[in-house]
Amino acid sequence: MEAASNLSSSLPLSPSRYRTTAVLTPHQRIASLSTAAAAGALPSCRTHLARLHQRRSAILPLRCNVRETVPDQEMASIDVEDPRIAKIAKAIRVIPDFPKPGILFQDITTLLLDTKAFRDTIDLFVERYRGKDITVVAGIEARGFIFGPPIALAIGAKFVPMRKPKKLPGEVISEEYSLEYGTDKIEMHVGAVEAGERALVIDDLIATGGTLCAAIRLLERVGVDVVECACVIELHGLKGRERLGDKPLFVLVNAAA
Numbered sequence: 477m478e479a480a481s482n483l484s485s486s487l488p489l490s491p492s493r494y495r496t497t498a499v500l501t502p503h504q505r506i507a508s509l510s511t512a513a514a515a516g517a518l519p520s521c522r523t524h525l526a527r528l529h530q531r532r533s534a535i536l537p538l539r540c541n542v543r544e545t546v547p548d549q550e551m552a553s554i555d556v557e558d559p560r561i562a563k564i565a566k567a568i569r570v571i572p573d574f575p576k577p578g579i580l581f582q583d584i585t586t587l588l589l590d591t592k593a594f595r596d597t598i599d600l601f602v603e604r605y606r607g608k609d610i611t612v613v614a615g616i617e618a619r620g621f622i623f624g625p626p627i628a629l630a631i632g633a634k635f636v637p638m639r640k641p642k643k644l645p646g647e648v649i650s651e652e653y654s655l656e657y658g659t660d661k662i663e664m665h666v667g668a669v670e671a672g673e674r675a676l677v678i679d680d681l682i683a684t685g686g687t688l689c690a691a692i693r694l695l696e697r698v699g700v701d702v703v704e705c706a707c708v709i710e711l712h713g714l715k716g717r718e719r720l721g722d723k724p725l726f727v728l729v730n731a732a733a
């Protein structure tokens with residue numbers, strides 16, 4: 477609750493077309509994690525909390541926010557003081573140096589343990605996309621498969637998995653994208669979508685934006701209109717949002733890379 481009141485009390489003024497919310501300092505973030513751990517929401521994070529305390533001067537401020545790149549009249553907006561957002565941010569565990577040194581890993585598995593925060597996450601997306609004539613929710617492997625299906629069911633859209641190479645049994649089309657070292661691909665079944673459909677692309681997180689860009693290209697190649705991309709977390713500083721160009725991106729939580 478404390479984090480939520482910090483959230484509402486420190487709201488910056490934002491341009492009318494955009495929504496941007498509050499800043500959680502590293503100390504607040506660590507306090508939030510401690511509170512969640514004490515409440516049993518993060519059963520195995522004591523070691524990491526200790527490490528976070530030791531390293532807090534090295535951790536950049538984390539912002540919990542709702543950011544939009546589309547005008548309010550096109551999509552339902554979320555009240556920036558919505559207390560659900562702060563609780564979702566609190567439920568995401570941050571693990572330093574995973575999977576390799578220097579990476580601050582945003583672990584959404586702890587969000588899945590918190591039934592209220594997980595439900596709120598899905599509800600926030602559903603509130604935004606319900607009634608917007610979206611026929612396809614395209615989820616990106618693997619963590620987009622967690623958030624995509626409940627959103628698709630709730631808004632009456634089909635769910636289409638965008639998979640890593642050689643996983644889908646039928647005929648596929650694929651798109652390559654660049655990684656820090658080398659390249660990867662995502663694939664989609666031919667016939668899963670039709671030209672003229674309206675799609676929402678869902679993933680847990682945007683970092684460099686390479687994965688989402690490949691998903692957009694894949695869908696647009698077959699004539700699908702990608703209405704928006706949505707992620708739970710945006711890592712700022714990696715310019716993923718810029719890489720998407722004009723394609724709208726909606727995120728709930730903004731975190732340091």
Ligand SMILES: O=P(O)(O)OC[C@H]1O[C@H](OP(=O)(O)OP(=O)(O)O)[C@H](O)[C@@H]1O
Pocket residue numbers: 616617618619620679680681682683684685686687688716
């Ligand atoms: O914006 P980008 O730089 O493209 O990175 C974001 C992607 O990275 C993570 O997936 P990852 O490739 O680690 O696969 P996983 O979900 O199967 O672990 C994440 O879930 C996104 O899909």
Ligand SMILES: Nc1ncnc2[nH]cnc12
Pocket residue numbers: 579580581582583681683711733
């Ligand atoms: N920092 C991070 N945490 C979780 N998933 C990621 N994918 C790319 N960067 C990531």
